[in-house]
Each structure stands twice: as C-alpha cells, then as structure tokens.
Amino acid sequence: MPLQPPAIEDPVVLARYPFLPQANPAIKAHMEANEIDLESLVDTDWLDAVRVRARVRLVESVVSKDIDVTTSVDIHTPYGQMVECLSFLYAMVTVCASFDERLLARWAEGEASRADHLWGRIEQIDSFQRLAETYLSDIRMGEDGHWEVPVIDFIEICPKISGSYWRLPNRPLHNGWVTLSPASSENSQERLSRLLKERIRVQLIEECRSRMDLMDEEFAGRMAEEVGRVVSQLQHQASTEVSFTSTDEGDWPPCMQEITTQLTQSVNVNHVGRVFLASMSRVIGLTVDEAQAFFVNAPDYSADTTRYQLTHVFENEYTPAGCPKLQINACCPVSRGDVKSNLCNKEWMDHPLKYLRARQRAKHREEQAAASAPTETDQTPQ
Ligand code: SF4
Structure with a gap:
C-alpha cells in the first residue's frame, strides 16, 4: 500500500467509507468539534445514535458477514457524517475490547465486503481510481478499457482469493501489469473491487491488532457489557451453524x-x-x-x-x-x-x-x- 495515500477530503465520501486511512483526520475532527473522547463515546446520552448505528454494523457483520450497503443515516448532513464516522470507530473499539479473533475476522470481513459491493458500482471513474490508489501501489486503465494492476500487488493479494480467475497463469500479463478482465458476470471494476477488498480487510485487522496492544484493562472493562452483547450473538450464530464431526x-x-x-x-x-x-x-x-x-x-x-x-x-x-x-x-x-x-x-x-x-x-x-x-x-x- 502507498505510504502516502491520495488526498480524499469530500466529507460524504469519508462518512461512507470511514475505514479509509484518509478518514482518520475527519474522525478526529468530529471528536474535537463535539468535545468527545473514547470514554464519552461509551456512555454519553446524546451519543446513543452513534452506539445504535455501531451495533447495527456489528450485528450485520456477525450474522450475515456483510454490512448492509444502505444506511438510514443521511451522510449528506454534518450530523449524519458524524454519526457514521463515530459509529465506525465505536464498532472498531468494541471489537478491539473483545480480544476475540473470530469477532475481529467477521467484522473486518463485513466492512470489507460492504466496500466491495459499493465500489464495484461507483460511476465516476476518477472517484473509483482515487479509492483504488489508496490500496494499490499503482493502477491504470488498459487500452481495452479494463483495469490493470502491478503484478507485485496482484501476487501479494491473490493467494487469499479462491477461484481459478485469481491464479496468475490465468490472467493476461503485459510488462508487469495484470489485466482484470470481466468474468463471472462481473465487470473489470467489480473484479478490481474484489481485489481491493482483501487489502481493506488486512488493513482493518492490522489496525485493530495495534489498538488491542494499546488498550488498557480499565477501558476494556468499561466496554464489557457492549462486548458481551456482540460476543454472545457471535456464539449463538456459531452454535447454530457448526455441527462437528466425530472423527478422531x-x-x-x-x-x-x-x-x-x-x-x-x-x-x-x-x-x-x-x-x-x-x-x-x-x-x-x-x-x-x-x-x-x-x-x-x-x-x-x-x-x-x-x-x-x-x-x-x-x-x-x-x-x-x-x-x-x-x-x-x-x-x-x-x-x-x-x-x-x-x-x-x-x-x-x-x-x-x-x-x-x-x-x-x-x-x-x-x-x-x-x-x-x-x-x-x-x-x-x-
Ligand atoms: S503432512 Fe506434515 S509435512 Fe505434510 S503437508 Fe501436512 S503438515 Fe506438512
């Protein structure tokens, strides 16, 4: 990933994709403008809407491993932007306070899948390209109108994706650029979004792990009730899904x-x-x-x-x-x-x-x- 991602300052875009590295200053600005810190995010009454939205994000990722791409929050208003950005932060902090790898994996998958769905449908090529440039060392549009990515990015990401499409010998390769041709009823942009999803997921997991290292016991204790709610949801889901074999x-x-x-x-x-x-x-x-x-x-x-x-x-x-x-x-x-x-x-x-x-x-x-x-x-x- 580039050390310096391209600038994205549109508050609507940052609220829609609060996991972007470029959204960090916006989240910080919302907290400063409203005099909020992590402690107040946990129990201040007027921030209830933030916590409710965060729970929806978490439950959706636990239950369906995907987060609904639609939201009832109007992200075209400053209030809606604040709710969306801070709910993402609160959901992430809840996951970190759980110290539960399964919950972390599910939540990161939900957030990354949501990006995959939304990005595949972005109509403005420039906007999509800027988002993609956040997660890839480079990107270009080939002469045939299909997206191309550097082979170094492709070979790092593709082992995590199932299917013959994602094996390098099956992809057109020219001078170090891999073409993401349309396939499986997805166009080139949707295929590239699938690739980007993996980088988003990994980035979220890495960020959470470093937050976990920094989290103190006292704060984790304050989150216990919230964590208990979502972990029990996860356990319930797992117990209804898994039936283990009796093989030794x-x-x-x-x-x-x-x-x-x-x-x-x-x-x-x-x-x-x-x-x-x-x-x-x-x-x-x-x-x-x-x-x-x-x-x-x-x-x-x-x-x-x-x-x-x-x-x-x-x-x-x-x-x-x-x-x-x-x-x-x-x-x-x-x-x-x-x-x-x-x-x-x-x-x-x-x-x-x-x-x-x-x-x-x-x-x-x-x-x-x-x-x-x-x-x-x-x-x-x-
Ligand atoms: S059997 Fe042992 S050596 Fe062979 S792949 Fe499995 S773990 Fe590796």
Missing part, C-alpha cells in the same frame, strides 16, 4: 488441523487449502454434510456454493495434495517451523495420507500391546 482429530496431519482451526476462526484459507480439506474429508470417510461444517465460519461462506464445490470434489474423487504442493502454498505449518512434528520431519514424509496411515499403524500397535500386556491377575503368584 488426534490422527489428522498438522496441515489439516491448522486449516480447520483457521476456518473456525474465520480466517480466509486459500484455494489449495480448501480443496485439500475437501478431498481429505472424502478420503477419511466424512460425508459432504460433515465436510461442509468445516466451512461455515469461512469469511466468504455461501451454503450453496460450498455444497456445489464439495459435491464436485467428492464425486470426482479428488486426491488430496501432497506435502510439496501444500508447502509452496503456505498450507503446511511444519515447513514454516510453526509446529514440531516428529512424523512430518521424517525423510519419507511427502503426503498427508502417509501421516494418517503412520498414525493409524502406531495406534494399532499400541492397542495390540495394551491387549497383550499382562494384567494384575496374570502377575499374581500362584
């Missing part, structure tokens, strides 16, 4: 365990990781329903799409990827040094299915040894 997780290879954990925490697992999990689920005898339960917390989860893709993997009997492919696609925690595993460090280990078989053999031997071990009665002298 202890035998799963670390890569599979990590991918399922990441999905549970709403981390956006890449395409290779998702296909691997789907094919492993089939191989170890899970049903499509059980495999689907792994994905319900994915930030871009859609029940119909997931079922379609899982059915495709199951019906075509996809074989799970081997260790080298998982390693180069950042799906192997052992290759990153995150997990110590004796089995994975063996020279012959080149496939997660070998890990499973080795675990099963070891378990079988342990069970046999336990069965043949002398019991207390056997050892009693006659």
Whole structure:
C-alpha cells in the first residue's frame, strides 16, 4: 500500500467509507468539534445514535458477514457524517475490547465486503481510481478499457482469493501489469473491487491488532457489557451453524488441523487449502454434510456454493495434495517451523495420507500391546 495515500477530503465520501486511512483526520475532527473522547463515546446520552448505528454494523457483520450497503443515516448532513464516522470507530473499539479473533475476522470481513459491493458500482471513474490508489501501489486503465494492476500487488493479494480467475497463469500479463478482465458476470471494476477488498480487510485487522496492544484493562472493562452483547450473538450464530464431526482429530496431519482451526476462526484459507480439506474429508470417510461444517465460519461462506464445490470434489474423487504442493502454498505449518512434528520431519514424509496411515499403524500397535500386556491377575503368584 502507498505510504502516502491520495488526498480524499469530500466529507460524504469519508462518512461512507470511514475505514479509509484518509478518514482518520475527519474522525478526529468530529471528536474535537463535539468535545468527545473514547470514554464519552461509551456512555454519553446524546451519543446513543452513534452506539445504535455501531451495533447495527456489528450485528450485520456477525450474522450475515456483510454490512448492509444502505444506511438510514443521511451522510449528506454534518450530523449524519458524524454519526457514521463515530459509529465506525465505536464498532472498531468494541471489537478491539473483545480480544476475540473470530469477532475481529467477521467484522473486518463485513466492512470489507460492504466496500466491495459499493465500489464495484461507483460511476465516476476518477472517484473509483482515487479509492483504488489508496490500496494499490499503482493502477491504470488498459487500452481495452479494463483495469490493470502491478503484478507485485496482484501476487501479494491473490493467494487469499479462491477461484481459478485469481491464479496468475490465468490472467493476461503485459510488462508487469495484470489485466482484470470481466468474468463471472462481473465487470473489470467489480473484479478490481474484489481485489481491493482483501487489502481493506488486512488493513482493518492490522489496525485493530495495534489498538488491542494499546488498550488498557480499565477501558476494556468499561466496554464489557457492549462486548458481551456482540460476543454472545457471535456464539449463538456459531452454535447454530457448526455441527462437528466425530472423527478422531488426534490422527489428522498438522496441515489439516491448522486449516480447520483457521476456518473456525474465520480466517480466509486459500484455494489449495480448501480443496485439500475437501478431498481429505472424502478420503477419511466424512460425508459432504460433515465436510461442509468445516466451512461455515469461512469469511466468504455461501451454503450453496460450498455444497456445489464439495459435491464436485467428492464425486470426482479428488486426491488430496501432497506435502510439496501444500508447502509452496503456505498450507503446511511444519515447513514454516510453526509446529514440531516428529512424523512430518521424517525423510519419507511427502503426503498427508502417509501421516494418517503412520498414525493409524502406531495406534494399532499400541492397542495390540495394551491387549497383550499382562494384567494384575496374570502377575499374581500362584
Ligand atoms: S509435512 Fe505434510 S503432512 Fe506434515 S503438515 Fe506438512 S503437508 Fe501436512
């Protein structure tokens, strides 16, 4: 991302997209002009409208992982601009005070998805370009009327997006520029908005994490009631969505365990990781329903799409990827040094299915040894 984003000063634009780095001075100005600080934002009566709007933002992101693109707040008035900007800040502070990674992932996904929807429809090319330039090192319109982005931005962002469209070999590339051609009933601008969504999400998560580091206990305690409300909403949502499989997780290879954990925490697992999990689920005898339960917390989860893709993997009997492919696609925690595993460090280990078989053999031997071990009665002298 550019260190110095392009100037955006239109108060309507800043209220509509308060997550923009350029909106920080506007949020600060609203607070100074109204003599508001973070403490007063929590309990001052006349700021109730701000808190109500923030709760709507949070609940929408938790329940639907998306924030309604329409708002009842009139952002063409100074009051509406203040409510929209401060509600964003209050929602962010609530997320930070929760210290809950799942809530953080859901909220960031909701805010970023909202931008994705809105930006894809912006009619003024100049306005859209300025927003895009906030998140990309450069951008240009190609001769064919399609947006192009530097390959360095594309390869940094695309691993987080599923689908063959986002793989570099499938994109036209000229002199270091990648063309975002229309596809999947989306035009070039909508495709670029999808790319930008990833940078917005990452930027929001990074900002929240640094705020969490700075948050003191006393302030987090003042937010406890607000946090409790939204976290219980999240837990309720998760309990209605997730039904876990009875398979023995202890035998799963670390890569599979990590991918399922990441999905549970709403981390956006890449395409290779998702296909691997789907094919492993089939191989170890899970049903499509059980495999689907792994994905319900994915930030871009859609029940119909997931079922379609899982059915495709199951019906075509996809074989799970081997260790080298998982390693180069950042799906192997052992290759990153995150997990110590004796089995994975063996020279012959080149496939997660070998890990499973080795675990099963070891378990079988342990069970046999336990069965043949002398019991207390056997050892009693006659
Ligand atoms: S070494 Fe293979 S089995 Fe082990 S975690 Fe990595 S990819 Fe999975």
